[in-house]
Structure formats: C-alpha cells, structure tokens
Amino acid sequence: MLKIRLGVVFSPLKSKFCFLSPFSRSTYTSLNPIARKKGSVAQEQDVLRFEGLEINVPARTVTVDGRRVELTPKEYELLFYLVKNKNIALSRNKLLSDIWGYDFFGDDRTIDTHVKNLRNNLGEYRKFIVTLRGVGYKFEYEDQI
Numbered sequence: 001m002l003k004i005r006l007g008v009v010f011s012p013l014k015s016k017f018c019f020l021s022p023f024s025r026s027t028y029t030s031l032n033p034i035a036r037k038k039g040s041v042a043q044e045q046d047v048l049r050f051e052g053l054e055i056n057v058p059a060r061t062v063t064v065d066g067r068r069v070e071l072t073p074k075e076y077e078l079l080f081y082l083v084k085n086k087n088i089a090l091s092r093n094k095l096l097s098d099i100w101g102y103d104f105f106g107d108d109r110t111i112d113t114h115v116k117n118l119r120n121n122l123g124e125y126r127k128f129i130v131t132l133r134g135v136g137y138k139f140e141y142e143d144q145i
Contacts, residue, residue: 048083050141053125055083064123074099075118078111082129082139091136111136 048055052065060076062069071079077099082090092111100110115137119126130140 050083050128051125053122053128055080062121064121064125069121071118071121074114075121078114079118082137086139086141089132089135089138093136095136 046057048057054063056062057080062071062076062079078095081095081099095111096106100106115129115131119129122129128139128141130138132138
C-alpha cells in the first residue's frame with residue numbers, strides 16, 4: 001500500500017501543499033510545474049507588463065519606462081500582491097495579514113505609508129494603484145485586447 005504524506009510550504013504570500021514522500025525527484029518534478037520550471041529561463045508569464053511598468057517576478061525587479069526602480073522588500077511584496085489580485089478591492093487589514101503576517105502589531109496606516117512610497121517610485125504608473133476610501137486599495141488595469 002502506498003502512503004503519501006502531505007506537507008505545507010509557507011511563503012510570505014501564500015501556502016501550498018507539496019508531496020513529502022515516497023516520490024523520487026523525477027516523479028515530483030513531473031507532478032509539480034514549479035519544480036519543472038526551476039533552472040529555466042524566465043518565461044513570458046514571469047514578466048508582467050502594464051504599459052511602461054514591467055515586473056520581473058523571478059528576478060524581483062521593477063522597471064518604469066525601461067529604467068530600473070529600487071523597491072524595498074515590503075514595497076515589492078505589496079506591489080506583487082496588488083498585481084496578483086488585479087482589479088480586486090483589498091482592505092488594509094487583508095494586506096496587513098497577508099503581507100506583514102498575523103503577528104504584526106503596528107497600525108494599519110503602515111499600508112498607507114508603503115503605498116505612498118510605492119507610488120512615488122512608480123512615477124506616472126502610480127495611477128494603477130487606486131485608493132478605495134474607507135476600504136483599502138486595488139491595482140486597477142484593464143487588459144488590452
């Protein structure tokens with residue numbers, strides 16, 4: 001009888017289930033698309049483009065009109081989280097719990113400060129980060145067809 005143990009892998013933005021045993025590395029990579037991609041060159045979906053704003057997910061870099069922008073780790077996580085949840089309203093509490101974690105003891109206005117700094121770094125593309133008064137924020141972008 002084959003017994004499979006499942007484990008949970010935690011990252012700052014999400015958790016996912018993975019197989020812990022009894023699979024070999026080759027079997028695991030055939031089941032897991034992320035493991036298959038490991039070591040490969042960045043693919044098209046790994047670089048997100050919104051007009052002149054470009055986010056290279058694996059390299060954790062952001063460029064604005066071809067010029068690289070230096071973001072703090074939290075600013076990058078905030079931007080990536082907003083983009084990942086594009087056109088979805090996100091409350092300040094949701095952003096705090098998902099990006100900073102449940103053990104964060106600061107004020108929810110921390111989000112406002114990070115969004116302000118992020119907008120300053122994005123220049124004219126600050127327009128994509130929309131404030132929802134009394135609620136939070138969302139990354140608003142309509143795909144061109």
